[in-house]
Amino acid sequence: MLMTTQNGIRLSYHDHGHGHGHASPVLLLTGTGAPSSVWDLHQVPALRAAGFRVITMDNRGIPPSDDGTDGFTIDDLVADVAALIEHLGVAPCRVVGTSMGSYIAQELALARPELLDSAVLMAACGRSSLVQRFLAEAEAELIERGTELPHRYLAAVRAMCNLGPATLTDDDLTADWLDLLEASGTAGPGVRTQLLVSALPDRTQAYRAIKVPCHVISFEHDLVAPPAAGRELAAAIPGATHRTIPGCGHFGYLENPEAVNRELIRFLRAEPARCEETA
Template identity: 30%
Template sequence: MPTASVNGIEIDYLLEGEGERTVVLVNGLADEKETWAYQTPALLEAGYRVLTFDNRGVGATSKPAGPYTTELLADDTKALVDTLGITDFHLLGVSMGGMIVQEYALKHPADLRSLTLACTYAAPGPFCSRMFSMWEDLAPVMGVPFVMRDVTLWAFTLDFFRTREDELAEFETGMKHLNMPTPAYLAQLSAIQTHDTTARLPGLAVPTLVLAGDEDILIPTALSHDLHELVPGSRWETTRGGHGCVWEHPDDFNTTLLRFLTEIERTTP
């Protein structure tokens, strides 16, 4: 995979497709760029170029000492797209990625044709804060793969556990072999614990879709709706599934996303 030396680190990335317009996809906590395996083919088929990359702290990207912030991770993203010469693009982030792209859009709105905030929040609030505090305590003692076993329980719906045993086993195996040392995990975890754009989002001036899994219990759907209400003119949509709706029901997620992108392309010069 190619790498780019930006913002003091090496970022491992993949740029695919020949389309004139690019979609930049930003991962969640502890997720590598392969997270988007269910979205990239649909976007390529629709005629887009697609940029995926490993955030600071995970996969083949550098893992400097933390803690990290969502603003720092947004600065990494900005440095990468600038180095690759990508402009006037669609930006999508899921979970922690949704927090990172909020910071990006607030700092660099002129770069963007659209913004999609998926399964994310403006601030963690008392519920998520307590959950993340537990992960922070568990990771140094039990290791990151153990914490990711807990994340799996929160990410998928009951139906997924009942009917899709083979896929579940694949996800669990992938989490066992996650390329992320505990200090890097805690550095990323700090970013989602401290993220708070509540006071600034009313000034966001980018066409925005806020999209949530209708059964999300990890970042409750209500928190995503609170985010939607903070962003002027944003569109609110839900899709089948929980926090892992990008994997559990990718066709539904992709259809909703592509409908939004198509409307932006039709109405934006």
């Protein structure tokens, strides 16, 4: 783990492959409440084996990065990513985001396009649905009130919201996920702010100004950012492509990592104009 101070806060990051020749850098951005370690089991080794230098970071609000007790905005998260790219001297950089990480990448593509070579936007949308905004704001309110719900209950709700039916109908797989989600502990003020940030306003018109090559990856059974929302986002971004990974939910990069990794590597290695769009 490495630390750097940028924009007046401490940011934690890992740099896998630094110093190994001229490997192209790829920066991975996590979703709401997730530490950078979620990439370590599947995406980091696959991308390293494909010859990429892989950088992961803990977004503001996720320790050991500063926890964001004083609050922050999407612009702060974007500025943190921009500062890390500049600090490491890796511009223009390929960026892969999921969920809130995709939102950060989308806004970075608007604000600082010179820092990006291309972007992969997983579990992404250009606007959150009404129910998703309600859910994010209500969960943030629970954290603000200090309401302690049973961890088993929270684990079950998160599993049902984020996993696909193939996982949820397999009791052995579901048991592993429930153990992991139950052990994630109580969310702090940083996660509360991330929840509020992740409730996207309608940014579809703004994203028509993105010039960075983008590829949107949706997950078939994603309740948070369904494939229709991913297709809408891809249609808004000039030249963007879209693909749906079957059989998984919002955590598709962990549920079906082989298919996701193939899609990531296909796009990251290809000329963006040659990537085919599929439903």
